[in-house]
Amino acid sequence: MDDVNEDAKVSLNLVHAPVFYGLALSACADLGEGADMTKLSSALQEAGWTVAGSTEAAPSNVSVAGESLLFMSEPRADLSRAGSWWFWGAGDNLRLPAANGIKLAEWLEG
Secondary structure (H helix, E strand, O other): OOOOOHHEEEEEEEOOOOOOOOOEEEEEOOOOOOOHHHHHHHHHOOOOOEEEOOOOOOOOOOOOOOOOEEEOOOOOEEEEEEEEOEEEEEOOHHHHHHHHHHHHHOOOOO
């Protein structure tokens, strides 16, 4: 039997805009009531994301052009559902894979 609440734990939207560089996403995740912005921001940084502070503009597909990193705005709590968090991220869809390929080649070379 399907549990509707279990099916609604993660929602992801990929944003395609008419620009050559960049890819943006928004995601909503039900993480339970123990999560907070500080822990989530730390987890994002440990996973390799560059987290923009609350005073900075959210990353966009244009602002990340030419960057070799992944960018994410600070997580925001969903006010309509306790324990749910919204994430907004972006990355350069050409530079990021190229940078990762170079890192892999360097690692394989030893």
